[in-house]
Amino acid sequence: MIKPLIYNTAILLLLLSPLSLSFHIPSSSKNLKTQSQSSDLRSATSDLPTPVHDEVQKANSFLTDDAMERAEAGSKEEKIKLSKDVTQTWTDIHAYAAAIREGKTSWEDISQDDMDYRLKWVGLLHRRKRTPGKFMMRLKVPNGIVTSSQMRFYSKSVSEFDEEIGVVDITTRQNIQLRGVTVEAASRIIEGLHELNQTSFHSALDNVRNVVGSPLAGISDTEVIDTRKLCTEVNDLIIRDASGAFGNPRFANLPRKFNIAISGGDDDFSHCNINDLGFHAVIAEDGSKGFNLDVGGYMSIKRVAESVPLNLWIPENSVVKLCDAVLTVFRDEGERKNRQKSRLMWLVEQYGVEDFTARILKEAGEGGFRERQPHVLRKDYVRQELLGVHPQNSTHSRVGLHIPTGRLTRYSCAALADLADKYSDGEIRLTVDQNVIIPNVDNDDLKQLEIEVDAIENVDFTAGLIEGNVVSCTGAQFCGLALVETKANARRVSKRLEELVEVPKAVRMHWTGCPNSCGQAQCGDIGLMGAPARKEIDGKKVAVPGVNIFVGGKIGESPFLALEPRIKGIPLDGEEIVTVLAELLVSDFGGVMR
Known part of the structure; x- marks a missing residue:
């Protein structure tokens, strides 16, 4: 389904080739520079081999004239995004890392705008206040499905850092965060992720966050729609360019962050009500499968808003088209001055629900869209439990393991990878509750699995109701x-x-x-x-x-x-x-x- 990535090859050549970068190192490396003061560091990247992304448009070129004018008069963050296109960070990170490894500079000589803002476009969030020079690296894990090879790579990635800060967190978006990452290590981690068909690009600041789906997708007999393929397709829409490479300039400069959740059934393990786009699986009156759509949910320091329903039902095969349309409208029309009013809900309220629906349908074009379809909860409905042992069929079970507060160490990551290889064909599923599910376990192996889990620190086979x-x-x-x-x-x-x-x-x-x-x-x-x-x-x-x-x-x-x-x-x-x-x-x- 995913073709080889040209970009990976370009960057690999970059890392292996001799670098003749000339950096000016000031006498006091403790002084953080502004963007204008670090031109030597920025210009060094112009001598690098040209990656495939330089052959396509930059993020700012996708903004309409109106959006560009509003960005120019906008917030500090908007001005930072305009002063240097954020897509350059996708190659800058490799230049910075190589220069630091060669002793030509240090992280303190990178401009603060890059360190604290633009590097978020490669998933690096600087923890300046708590651990200066160290980052949290946020990944993209659509539908929360991780392979044993990826989990083992997380363990390897944090193993070079101090154990107190080199940890791995499962997040409330079925996602993974690596902690303690340095600039010089980041490029190696990015390359390793790309080799495993995973990325950290587009995962922070004004980007679409991890696409959440059902952790029981494909293994629940009560689901309406298997969310795995849809989450991957929406994820690819956001993070891949026309060549298939990681990094998509089309949606790299949004007014604010954006959350998407796709729920496969009544349980709504995705928490659609707090997402900008929440897709609720509903079978239409004629038996077609699709989704009723809610929009605008979010949480912030100034406002918490529950999503509102649109009078709109989307066929399963038009979900990507609808996401494309909403993201385009949000990118072009969203607020860019007051960041407290930049989330999608404010644009919905500005339009009004009916007019907003009409606007996104105009953008999407034909797609088999209908009025919102009636949904009646089945009489025997009981929300499924995710923790514990639950039958999938007559011979296999899914096992939900408790990860206290979602915190994994290098050792528990490696141990989970081993468990997945042994019991579930290398598959691990994350939940928004910060736990994991080992699917497809042969019932004859359950007792042995419990014994092995009990030997892993910070992973519990059973846990109390609190x-x-x-x-x-x-x-x-x-x-x-x-x-x-x-x-x-x-x-x-x-x-x-x-x-x-x-x-x-x-x-x-x-x-x-x-x-x-x-x-x-x-x-x-x-x-x-x-x-x-x-x-x-x-x-x-x-x-x-x-x-x-x-x-x-x-x-x-x-x-x-x-x-x-x-x-x-x-x-x-x-x-x-x-x-x-x-x-x-x-x-x-x-x-x-x-």
């Missing part, structure tokens, strides 16, 4: 925006609650370090968001890290966002947070103190 349903953002360990450390606190608190309270069913507890809500606190049965708190110490009230607590978020067929916290300013250290949460588990979730 501990097993914890979701957490990165937190203050790495993220400069986070007000509190989330992952360590989430593990500590959930473990303590498991000891204190027995609950009758799973309670989803979402932790997020700040109001940006990467941990999706408003979706959780209980959501905890980093916030200021005060605690009495030695007779005085002092400021300490704390949380605000949201209650009642729902996912699945009837989603609901808890938009306002019920409890504010609870200190994180000590037992007070445990006491408050234990009381909530009893009062709201049928819990009983042990």
